[in-house]
Structure formats: structure tokens, C-alpha cells
Amino acid sequence: MINFGTDGWRARLDGDFTAENLVRIADAAGAVWAQGAPGAIVYVGYDARSGADRFALLAAEVLAAHGLAPKISDRPSPMPALSWAVANDPRACGGFEVTGSHYPPDYLGVRLRGADGGTLSQDTADTIAAYIDSEATPQRGPVSRSDFVTPYFDRLCSLADAEAISAAGLRVVYDPLYGAGRGLVPQMLGALGVDVVEIHGSDDADTPNIHPDAVEPWIDDCEQAVVAHGAVAGLITDGDAARAGAVDEYGRLVPSHKIIALLIEHLVRHHGLTGRVVINQSTSVIARRVARELGCRVSVKPVGFRHICDEIRKGGVLIGGEESGGIGIPAFGPERDGIAALLLLCEQMGVTGKTLSELSAELDERFGATSYGQRDLRLEAEVIETFRTLLPGLNPRTVAGKTPVLVSHMDGLRLEFDDESWLLLRPSGTEPVVRVCAEATTVEARDELLEEGCELARGELGI
Known part of the structure; x- marks a missing residue:
């Protein structure tokens, strides 16, 4: 079975990720694309993992057998570059990337993009899934190589305030976590006058031990390198450079919700942009507070960037962000773009003359400091299913001594309290866990909410 969804499919290299399964997906996507746009271009990319280029070439040949015109990247390609190429070529019907994304190094997968460069709609993903055959087709066709990475970076540089950055x-310090951004981001920032120290930029003995996700503990090396090199910041992207992370000059993680909040203000004040701020239910209240001060309407959606992408398609969006580091800025591209987010952080430091720690501290002073936390509660499948069944009717009167003032069942159960602290319980759609997220004014209050949230998920509170 291949469980193909809006964000594609991924599996272990020593398990279900095989040439046969890759061909089955490429064959299905090719059939659907060819029906809607015969002879159209499909951009094909791949990340820096071993074998990804070979699998991408195979996928391109299968797509070509449907009469499509695949253009395969001539180098490892960040996911945002693929999205940008598709969105800016009216002859393109989609994009096909072979990538393990933020999954461990022993995984590889496939992510597809629609004609607008964005995440597939649910309907399109379902259609492609229905076309996946039980047998791999032997049909192949001709492909051509293309450099769509350079135009993407040239475009980003043209949008940045090069004078202020320089x-x-x-x-x-830039840490690509051995991913697709390696070598490319330092080249772009270097052209703008930034002195870049790159770590994890080429395969070495530690490569299999680094999980390419821009969160702790995988960014520990970056935190240490920032201090060792006297850098003003550490900039991190995940395996396909779709997600961003940052470290301040003291080697401390800057949470993704602060990055979103900082970029909201920077886009409005420096770039003169405006529009809606789209976040999901597990994103910090800081983004909402900044948006309110700047007169930006906030739209809250279920967890999953496809919901944010749907809003971007409607237009009028300034920025869309999620707590996992996925940030999309329509003025810079159609999808999540970790590289654009990091470029804007450098620009913000240049324009304001402030470090990330100073910018972060100002947020706390102006909008109130909060403490955010998440626990992934691994439970037996039957417990999770029971919890999922009970969720629509779950309305606790109090949690951790607090009375909810807002209750949402849009995506799990989200309880908000009068001080804007909140608790979210949400069964994962991809793993046997219930994600419990909370935010409060103190660490102690946050942990109380997390603990009672876990008890709720286990069914231990008797509510």
C-alpha cells in the first residue's frame, strides 16, 4: 500500500521506498497531468540524499512516457526552487520532487506541486492516489536537464535590500543539515555581502546521525558554531529547505513562532506589504498580537500547510506560518520557503541594526513573553481511536484550574483561556500519537496545561 496524500509520500530506503513504488507514483501523476494538460512541462527536482538524483531521473522518464516534457534539475534543488519554477512557467502543469524532507536520513519520498507551485489540493491528491497501479509500468520517455535553481536565487536576491544587508x-552560520540548501544559500548570502560559515555542507561520517529537521537537538552543532565563530545568528533549513530555523548570537534557539512574528512586522514596515496573516491552531498567540497591532486580519486554520496554501490561493495573504517552521510569503513565492524566510531575517537585522536576541527581546517587551511547549503522546491505536471518537463532544469545564472562554473542535480540541493561554489536543494523521500543545505566560502554567492535556488524551480525567 502507498498512502499518498497532499504532501506526497515517504518511506524507509530499506523498506517501502523502492524503484517500483516510485514508478507507480510517477505513472499515476503523469496520467493525471497528461489528461489535464497534454504535453505540458513538469519540473523534476531532488534533494541531496544518496540516490535521490537517480530516482528523480527514473521518475522523469516515466512522466515523459505520458507525453509530458519533464525538465529535471541539473543539481540538488531546494523544494522552494521547484515551486517557484512551476509557478512562473505558464507551460508547466506541476512539479515532482524526490526528497526525504525533514524525515531521518534513511527515508526518501515524493512531494508533488500543482500548476501554481503550491501543495496539491485534496481532490488532486485523491485522484492521483486512485490512479496508482499495483504494477510498475515499463514505459519510459526522453527527458532534459534544466537549471531552475539559479533563476530562483536570482529572484530572491532582486527582492532583498542588498544595500542594507551588505x-x-x-x-x-548556515546549517543545511546536509540538505538541498547546502552550498546554494551561502552563495546567495555571500553575493549580498554576508560572511557565511557553513556546517554540515558535505557528506561526512556524521551524515547518517543528523536528522534534517530544524529543531533541537538536531541544531545543537549550529548553536555551538554560532558562539565559536562569533556569528550574529545561526540559520538552518531542513532537508529540502522548505522549513526554517534560527539561533541567536548566544546560541539560543529562536522559536519558529517568533520568526513568524518578526517577519510579519518586517514585511509591513520595511516592504510596505499588507494582507491577512494565516496560521494554524498550534501557532503561538504572538503572531496574532503582532498582526492585530499592524491592522492585519488573522485567519486560523487546521494543522497542515495545505490549509494555509488554500488560503494563499484565495489571495490577499501577507504571510502563512506554522509552528513547525513552514513559512510561506506569497510576495516571494507560492509555498513554504525556508530560504526566503532566512534571507528576510538577515535583511531585518541589516535594516534595524539589531541582532536576533535584541529583536526577540523587543517582541517579549511589547507583546508579552509566553512559553510554548509540545508533547507527542504515544498511545495504543485503540486508545487513540477512542479519543478521536470522543473529541467532538469533549468540552471540559476546567483544565489546570482554568475555565475555557473559547472552545474549538476545528482540528482536535483547542481550549483558550481569558489570558490568551491555550491548550490543543490533536491526534496525528501520520503517526500513532496525540500531539498536545500549550502556551501560557509561565513555564509552570504551560506545563500544568500540558500535563492535564495528556491526561485528557489518556482518558484519565473522567470527563
């Missing part, structure tokens, strides 16, 4: 004399 004048700031920034030194940063």
Missing part, C-alpha cells in the same frame, strides 16, 4: 557586515 552594510550590516553580518557573519552567520
